[in-house]
Amino acid sequence: MKTRLITREGFNKLKKLKAELDYLWHEERLEVTKKVTWASSLGDRSENADYQYNKKRLREIDRRVCYLTKSLEELRIFDYSPQQDGKVFFGAWVEVENDAGEIKRFRIVGYDEIFGRKDYISIDVPMARALLKKEVGDVATEQTPSGPAIWYVNEISYP
Template sequence: MNAKLITRGGYNQLKEEHDYLWQKKRPEITKIVSWAASLGDRSENADYTQNKRLLRQIDRRIRYLRKRLFDLTIVDYSPQQDGHVFFGAWVEIENEQGDIKRFRIVGSDEIYERKDYISIDSPMAKALLKKQVDDEVEVSTPDGIKLWFINLIRYSQVDAETSIKNNH
């Protein structure tokens, strides 16, 4: 599937990162590189070498974000989703041993540095899609098929409010 979906909050975070890098961080590093270059011999100038490398990394990330932001599709909450697992849902599941997991199903760009988010492309998310509370879900894992029960499905209040604002 490799979905190019993102929640509005996730999109806003990527946009903020892009804007920060483009408007603040890149100009700061460009000034340092220019200053270091004006000192003369660049071959032994650590400030120049290090900051030039950093500038290339920033430029690479900016290019990636520009392309990615253009390619992504924002998925806003819809009241029609209530009661079923869809993109953006917070889900609580439990197995027969009583182990409980809680997470949100989001796009692949949103899962980094978040232990409570899973990608829409993951086997767990794919198995949960369109299911309801009390449904039994079989998830294929490297250790075999695992059985989970859906305890709770909810959509964030922030998502609901954002969707209402964007649709009016």
Template sequence: MKSNLITRTGHDLLVAELKKLWHDERPEITKKVNWAASLGDRSENADYQYNKQLLRKIDRRVRYLGKRLEELKIVDYVPEQDGKVYFGAWVEIENDQGEQKTLRIVGVDEIYDHHPQHISIESPMAKALLSKQVDDEVEVYTPLGKKLWYINSIRYEKHENSSN
């Protein structure tokens, strides 16, 4: 089952996407569809067909976001998280070869923006990091075998007026 957790930043981005689709993009494409339809024969009208297809794509995304946003649970920072890795944490890790990475554990809905530092709460790396502390050694099982990582630092984004 897909996780329903999301960071406040991720939630705000999805809400902004929904507003942009509904208030900006959809009305603009609807105008184009109506204009193209007014030209007559729709079967050979590329503008009409393309924009109609785009409108269906926007409507699908609007329906999905509307439904998904109702299911999501925003997870805000709480002081009790300090010192350990939990959902929403930024974690700096390093391996024996000196390779360093900074990752943020986020919900599956936040991976869509392909942010190179975001990893899903459901990923093997995130599962291995959860509840660990600075200087802990973490074993991560990957398709290429077991990898060892060390936690160098943990930090959280703190938001004003945060409430679930």
């Protein structure tokens, strides 16, 4: 089960998902329903391509509407709090470094925010879980398939 947290910034960007939901429910679904009604009035549905295609499209729309409705209802906005300063929590920008000198910088956010961003990681991934509550200078051990990976926290900031 994924954590359904989202930053305030991420929630504001989800307006396009709300717009998609409104479009699917109030426009496209009505149009496809009219096509299904028309195609079913023609008689034999087993060989009616319009009927079969539009029924399939109606099921796809209903699945997407259900998913979007449930997702948007379950989201909890997590706002920054001054008590978080100095420690890694949800919404933090973190810079870490390993013994090989490899440096990574990313923001810990909710699952719904990571798409299209290479510098965001989900709160649900092992790296983020290993970093929670760490401070600058602390060591975080991430469990990977090839064994533990050690990361040193260099910097923590909040937008």
